[in-house]
Amino acid sequence: MLSDPHSPALAMQGIGKQFPGVVALADVDLTLTGGQVHALIGENGAGKSTLIKILAGVYQKDSGSIRIGGVEAELRTPRDALRLGIKVVFQEIALIPEFTVAENIFLERHPVNRIGSIAWGKLRADAKALFDRLGFAVDPGARARDLPISTQQMVEIARALAHEARIVVMDEPTSSLTPKEVALLFTVIRRLKSLGIAVVYVSHKLDEIFEIADTVTVLRDGRHISTKPVAAHTQDSLIQDMIGRRIEFLFPRARGPARSDVLLSVRGLSTKDKLRDVSFEVRAGEVFGFFGLLGAGRTELAKAIVGFDPIRSGEIAIGGQPLRPHDTRTGVALGIGLLTEDRKTEGLMLEQSVQHNMSLAALGGFAVAGFVQEARERSAVQGFVDRLRVRTPGLDRPIRDLSGGNQQKVLLSRWLLRGLKVIVVDEPTRGIDVGAKSEIFALIDRLAGEGHAVVMMTSEMPELLGLSDRIAVMANGRITATMPRADATQEGLLSAAIA
Amino acid sequence: MPQSRNLLRVLTRRSEGPLLLCLLAVIGFFALASDTFLSVRNITNVLGQASLAMMAGIGVAIVFISGEVDVSCGSLLAAVAIPLIVVMNATNSLALGIAAALALGGVVGVVNGFLAAYLRINSLIVTLGTLFVLRGGVYLYTGQTAIPDDAGLESFFQLGNGRLAGVLPYPAVAALVLLLVFAYVMGHRPFGRHVFAAGGNPDVARLAGYDVPRIKFAGFVVSALLATCAGIMLASRLGSAVHVAGLGFEFQVVAAVVLGGVSLSGGVGSLFGMALGVLILSFLANGLGMLDLATEWQLVVTGAIIIAAVSFDEFKRRQKL
Amino acid sequence: RADEVPKHIGYVVNYATHEWYQNVIKGMKDHAKLLGIDVAVKDANLDVAKEVAGAEDFMSQKVDVLIITPVNEEGVVPLLRRAKAEGVPVVLEGNPVKGMTTMVAICDYDTGYFAGIEAGKYAQAHLGGVAKVMNVGLPLLSATVLRSYGFMDGIHTIIPGATLVHDLDGGGNPDRSLEVSSAALAQNGDIDIIYGINDSSSLGGLQAWKAAGKSQDNLLVVGTGGEGLAFINAMEKEPSYRIEAAMFPEKEGYTTIDAALALYNHKPVAEHIVSPTTPLVGDDWKKYYEVNGTTRSIKWDAVNALTPPAKCMKTAADLKKS
Amino acid sequence: MASSSQIQPQPGAGRIAAAMAGQPQAVLIVLLLLLCGAISLAAAQFYSLANIIAILRQSALVLIVAAGMTTLLIGGEVDLSVGASLAFTGCVAMDATNRSGSVPVGALAALAFAGAVGLFNGLVVTRLRVNSLIATIATMMILQGGVYLYTREAVQNQHHLAAFTGIGAGYLGAFPIPVLLAAAVFAAVYIALRHTLFGRYTYALGANPIAARLSGLRVRRLKLAGFVITGLLVGVTGLILCSLMNAGQPTAGRGFELTVIAAVILGGTSLAGGRGSLIGTLLGVLVLKVIDNGIIILRWNQDFQMVVPGVVIVAATWLDTVRVRRRAV
Numbered sequence A: 001m002l003s004d005p006h007s008p009a010l011a012m013q014g015i016g017k018q019f020p021g022v023v024a025l026a027d028v029d030l031t032l033t034g035g036q037v038h039a040l041i042g043e044n045g046a047g048k049s050t051l052i053k054i055l056a057g058v059y060q061k062d063s064g065s066i067r068i069g070g071v072e073a074e075l076r077t078p079r080d081a082l083r084l085g086i087k088v089v090f091q092e093i094a095l096i097p098e099f100t101v102a103e104n105i106f107l108e109r110h111p112v113n114r115i116g117s118i119a120w121g122k123l124r125a126d127a128k129a130l131f132d133r134l135g136f137a138v139d140p141g142a143r144a145r146d147l148p149i150s151t152q153q154m155v156e157i158a159r160a161l162a163h164e165a166r167i168v169v170m171d172e173p174t175s176s177l178t179p180k181e182v183a184l185l186f187t188v189i190r191r192l193k194s195l196g197i198a199v200v201y202v203s204h205k206l207d208e209i210f211e212i213a214d215t216v217t218v219l220r221d222g223r224h225i226s227t228k229p230v231a232a233h234t235q236d237s238l239i240q241d242m243i244g245r246r247i248e249f250l251f252p253r254a255r256g257p258a259r260s261d262v263l264l265s266v267r268g269l270s271t272k273d274k275l276r277d278v279s280f281e282v283r284a285g286e287v288f289g290f291f292g293l294l295g296a297g298r299t300e301l302a303k304a305i306v307g308f309d310p311i312r313s314g315e316i317a318i319g320g321q322p323l324r325p326h327d328t329r330t331g332v333a334l335g336i337g338l339l340t341e342d343r344k345t346e347g348l349m350l351e352q353s354v355q356h357n358m359s360l361a362a363l364g365g366f367a368v369a370g371f372v373q374e375a376r377e378r379s380a381v382q383g384f385v386d387r388l389r390v391r392t393p394g395l396d397r398p399i400r401d402l403s404g405g406n407q408q409k410v411l412l413s414r415w416l417l418r419g420l421k422v423i424v425v426d427e428p429t430r431g432i433d434v435g436a437k438s439e440i441f442a443l444i445d446r447l448a449g450e451g452h453a454v455v456m457m458t459s460e461m462p463e464l465l466g467l468s469d470r471i472a473v474m475a476n477g478r479i480t481a482t483m484p485r486a487d488a489t490q491e492g493l494l495s496a497a498i499a
Numbered sequence B: 001m002p003q004s005r006n007l008l009r010v011l012t013r014r015s016e017g018p019l020l021l022c023l024l025a026v027i028g029f030f031a032l033a034s035d036t037f038l039s040v041r042n043i044t045n046v047l048g049q050a051s052l053a054m055m056a057g058i059g060v061a062i063v064f065i066s067g068e069v070d071v072s073c074g075s076l077l078a079a080v081a082i083p084l085i086v087v088m089n090a091t092n093s094l095a096l097g098i099a100a101a102l103a104l105g106g107v108v109g110v111v112n113g114f115l116a117a118y119l120r121i122n123s124l125i126v127t128l129g130t131l132f133v134l135r136g137g138v139y140l141y142t143g144q145t146a147i148p149d150d151a152g153l154e155s156f157f158q159l160g161n162g163r164l165a166g167v168l169p170y171p172a173v174a175a176l177v178l179l180l181v182f183a184y185v186m187g188h189r190p191f192g193r194h195v196f197a198a199g200g201n202p203d204v205a206r207l208a209g210y211d212v213p214r215i216k217f218a219g220f221v222v223s224a225l226l227a228t229c230a231g232i233m234l235a236s237r238l239g240s241a242v243h244v245a246g247l248g249f250e251f252q253v254v255a256a257v258v259l260g261g262v263s264l265s266g267g268v269g270s271l272f273g274m275a276l277g278v279l280i281l282s283f284l285a286n287g288l289g290m291l292d293l294a295t296e297w298q299l300v301v302t303g304a305i306i307i308a309a310v311s312f313d314e315f316k317r318r319q320k321l
Numbered sequence C: 001r002a003d004e005v006p007k008h009i010g011y012v013v014n015y016a017t018h019e020w021y022q023n024v025i026k027g028m029k030d031h032a033k034l035l036g037i038d039v040a041v042k043d044a045n046l047d048v049a050k051e052v053a054g055a056e057d058f059m060s061q062k063v064d065v066l067i068i069t070p071v072n073e074e075g076v077v078p079l080l081r082r083a084k085a086e087g088v089p090v091v092l093e094g095n096p097v098k099g100m101t102t103m104v105a106i107c108d109y110d111t112g113y114f115a116g117i118e119a120g121k122y123a124q125a126h127l128g129g130v131a132k133v134m135n136v137g138l139p140l141l142s143a144t145v146l147r148s149y150g151f152m153d154g155i156h157t158i159i160p161g162a163t164l165v166h167d168l169d170g171g172g173n174p175d176r177s178l179e180v181s182s183a184a185l186a187q188n189g190d191i192d193i194i195y196g197i198n199d200s201s202s203l204g205g206l207q208a209w210k211a212a213g214k215s216q217d218n219l220l221v222v223g224t225g226g227e228g229l230a231f232i233n234a235m236e237k238e239p240s241y242r243i244e245a246a247m248f249p250e251k252e253g254y255t256t257i258d259a260a261l262a263l264y265n266h267k268p269v270a271e272h273i274v275s276p277t278t279p280l281v282g283d284d285w286k287k288y289y290e291v292n293g294t295t296r297s298i299k300w301d302a303v304n305a306l307t308p309p310a311k312c313m314k315t316a317a318d319l320k321k322s
Numbered sequence D: 001m002a003s004s005s006q007i008q009p010q011p012g013a014g015r016i017a018a019a020m021a022g023q024p025q026a027v028l029i030v031l032l033l034l035l036c037g038a039i040s041l042a043a044a045q046f047y048s049l050a051n052i053i054a055i056l057r058q059s060a061l062v063l064i065v066a067a068g069m070t071t072l073l074i075g076g077e078v079d080l081s082v083g084a085s086l087a088f089t090g091c092v093a094m095d096a097t098n099r100s101g102s103v104p105v106g107a108l109a110a111l112a113f114a115g116a117v118g119l120f121n122g123l124v125v126t127r128l129r130v131n132s133l134i135a136t137i138a139t140m141m142i143l144q145g146g147v148y149l150y151t152r153e154a155v156q157n158q159h160h161l162a163a164f165t166g167i168g169a170g171y172l173g174a175f176p177i178p179v180l181l182a183a184a185v186f187a188a189v190y191i192a193l194r195h196t197l198f199g200r201y202t203y204a205l206g207a208n209p210i211a212a213r214l215s216g217l218r219v220r221r222l223k224l225a226g227f228v229i230t231g232l233l234v235g236v237t238g239l240i241l242c243s244l245m246n247a248g249q250p251t252a253g254r255g256f257e258l259t260v261i262a263a264v265i266l267g268g269t270s271l272a273g274g275r276g277s278l279i280g281t282l283l284g285v286l287v288l289k290v291i292d293n294g295i296i297i298l299r300w301n302q303d304f305q306m307v308v309p310g311v312v313i314v315a316a317t318w319l320d321t322v323r324v325r326r327r328a329v
Ligand SMILES: Nc1ncnc2c1ncn2[C@@H]1O[C@H](COP(=O)(O)OP(=O)(O)OP(=O)(O)O)[C@@H](O)[C@H]1O
Pocket: A019, A020, A022, A023, A024, A042, A043, A044, A045, A046, A047, A048, A049, A050, A051, A091, A391, A400, A401, A402, A403, A404, A405, A406, A431, A433
């Protein structure tokens, strides 16, 4: 292929894309240079993923042109994009659940032997070598579905790097990674840069942008707002570009101190797999944060205390009432609910409307003698859509059509609508833009202020430090330290997590 | 020993362990209960009888794994016998007859695959439609009678009725060979893995650059061709194209395939599991017949054992988690 | 010299749960028991592949004689060849097969034919000599097609102007017969005779007539088979159900065992051993059957007194010619 | 917006087509109208009162069970034992009425039996966690065998109660009783699916069982309810069919499950769960039954009763996917 060495690695010009009822992109430009990291940011629903999917051949653009290495490119299918050396890490994790890690890595091209059989040995060895090179510690023989979501995300990243690429696109690659893995990822990205590869980096975490990006393009409402070197931005100017206003406090705190009544008490909790003798109490008005490294057992703890996963021993009490029998129905009835970390498989009903997704847990409250009073349901749902600024063309739209961040808001509203004593949130801001984040933080703050107890599992250290009253650190299924926020430092938390 | 550990993992990961136990239990029980059951003659008989469902089952399992459904095999069994017998009667050539049967089977596979994979019509609907259309077509073409084999070729007779070295029926040999070939393809050729990927997560497969419709299409064609092989064997065993052949065959095959642990939602299953499912049902039918049990009891017992076997399998799988 | 008695007879039946075959098996087992023969039954349940499997299993169990009711007559040709190779004598029941030694069967055409004659007479006496027929048939089997042909031919001997208004496929099932008859009666309700190739078909037709709200005053229903209690019940209670072409399944089973015995002893047997049938009009059934609660028993003397024809007027082979 | 001016609704046919495109059951409605129109033109008997009643009565039998099946499929399960259960239920109903001499007792027996079959299916699926497809194939076998253990031959009507005959063949005013029963079942299930907690939970269950469980839904009990409801509806149909045939027929109901499922999926209900509508099912039943009837009315070879529905099911589903895609783009 003839390509002009002076032309940019990729030039997307005047890209437009419509979905029914939504203009996802209108006249957007994006120009990439080899060896540079180009950040793409914007609110939830701004059109970032849509732009990337056009680049990946998943969606077809309605208008505009794409040139790769100066040559006009036709991207009709993902295969076209792969052939042109475009590798994408998609926002929604995309592994074959039944395949091993190694096989997922080499999905695009299985190594084969002379007679065309898959060379399983080579496959495993190559995967191992790749992980060693990247510094990821993952068993290549493990099945993808058995891995926690953070590991899946790393596998996903490794997959994009397994073959040669000229352009690597990462759509929110760090949304469920812990700081350690983020650091690892950045090392990898720097290596890509040094190889002259152009990188597109999408994230809602602004500090990451400042750390890794060279150039930033901001989208808002599907329109191109600005493209500047990252050095020309401050945090505030970036946010200003993104949401068209300023955010005063990312971690607002309006609530008073926690009260004395214990809403959640967990005593000596152990499960078959991971958890060992976990005990803690959360009071009304308190935000109780959990920190831990990948696989520390936070997700498992969250699932156990709401009654979803079975427990082997221990006592869980909500508002003084024991969670017995140990199931979610009792849990919800006593007033505990979980916002899961895996939105797609454990939260969303993709084909169903925004309204039905949001009202699921609260539906009983809108029913009289078993009949759902839809007018009441609708107005309640509309209330939350307005309050949380959920970007949706309508309440009857299938939730599949919403951007990831907006889906998350709907799922959080599922519990807010229900009204709980204790709300457990596992990675609540995964994939959520700064504006929405501050709204969600304000909400969590208000929930606590209203006397609820909030249990928060998050890998975002700033969130943890900004929002929690107390922080527990988990390692290997045990709580290794509990401390009030005032005593917590990043170093302290990390050292307890490694213990 | 990494090698033996891998083997162990393969054995425990797949769901074949409990199924194998079930099969052994069935065989053990009938060996004790009936003195005619455990003879070479009877066991090879059953293998021959199971071979039809086994051949068709391979194809159905592949389609299931690719995330689609194929229930058209029952009518196909009857339909392919018509070109086979008609051409053979006209030309006195077995090869031409088989070619004609495979041609019809291929066309049906192509139609199923085109409608389901490319036009993206729900495959249950497509193949249910094919099931009806083919059966009706057979009745219309034959005027609801069987077409006898007038050529009387010895090779045609031997195909379904003869035995390799006088022991193993040829249909069983064919089924076994096909099983091994396709188990190899599904486990060790890129195509097989593409099928698993397309069923396991079609979006991912597409993003990985696979032509998912083509993979699914291929599955339907393979399935129809394998059902055609079963149909040819059956035609030889019946010495004619029988219009009522294979009524309800699709139920048997689907039951065996699902019993064998092949998931209806795609991406999961093994051909050996499917084969075990077929064998369990075949030995059960044979053994219950040996016990001289009335049909009604046979149905009741088979139904109960299917439930028991699947819940045992489920239970084992859960324990492992 | 007394006959040698086979120890084991294997019977592969096409559809064991059907009432007709229940009574065939009953006739077989009753007769065999007196002779000290063990009869084992395997059911093909209308599946040709299962039929072959059943016969195969019997051969590996080394039965002395094999009896087969073919699901389809063409489908057992290879089976006969294999049995011959293994030296197992085979008696066929129901349908003739190329290369067979002997078969026990009723004459389906004749059965329909004589019922047709009775129907014609009835129509002359009670329906003003008009015969407009709805045939609830089953094209799937040559035997049932023959019955329908026989019936129309029989009725034509009495009423030459008889017409076949509807020729339906009721699947031999009561519910399907009911459904197709309902549609047919809606299309054209101007009939006065319903003929069913078995009792389920005739009763399905009659129920459709009743469901359409029609009176039975000028209607004649003719059933075939006499396989269970249903026809007796209908003849007792339904004013229009006047004629039944009885086929005596018990007798058929009985005769099959006799044929098996003869084959086993290498005695000469006719290629087609005809089992008797006769039309029953009105209360005639009481001559042949006795009902006790929910079981019926056959009156052997009366049935054995019937003389079957030596040869059928028409067979499946004649169907193919036309 | 250049594109919107291109799809300006044209007057007349274009506008109707555009309106239809937004209607989920558009294809089936058009198909049904076309079928009825074409058959009526060719054979006027089609729209005779007698025939309409015959069609409605046959549709009623299928629709009642299909209503239950729709609920089950939406919840992500399936029941293949309905045909076998139908036959058995008829025998039980007739037997119970014979013994008690009371129609209510017979009806109760039918409902109790079929409901128990549903309960059994439900327990096997929810407690033993057997895939419902295979569990109900097994139940189908057990029932097919069981009915012959229960009765060797058709259970005859020995009670001669007029009320019993009325269930299948009777009228209330101008309407056949089975049709009224079907209408009542349809209305009840329609409301249940659209407007009650049960319905909304069933959709949720089929769409995402984990989310349903996390939201505190009684997942097992919901599934169980789906099976029991389907069972009870089979009971109603069994009773009607038994009355229509005036006997409990162990051979009845062969292939009934396929007809029911074909109608439900023709109506657009997804096999994957979480999606479907009862209106679609109603249309699906009518289309299939009109075809069945039309072939006899037109005096076509009855073998077409297999071919035509096969083609129609595929074609209708294809047209519907095309319609949905066109709207989405
Ligand atoms: N398949 C689709 N059908 C209809 N609308 C869609 C579809 N995909 C995206 N949209 C809409 O297009 C807009 C842009 O969505 P996109 O996913 O590109 O946002 P995003 O910038 O990636 O947001 P996030 O940060 O939440 O991931 C949103 O309003 C979304 O609702």
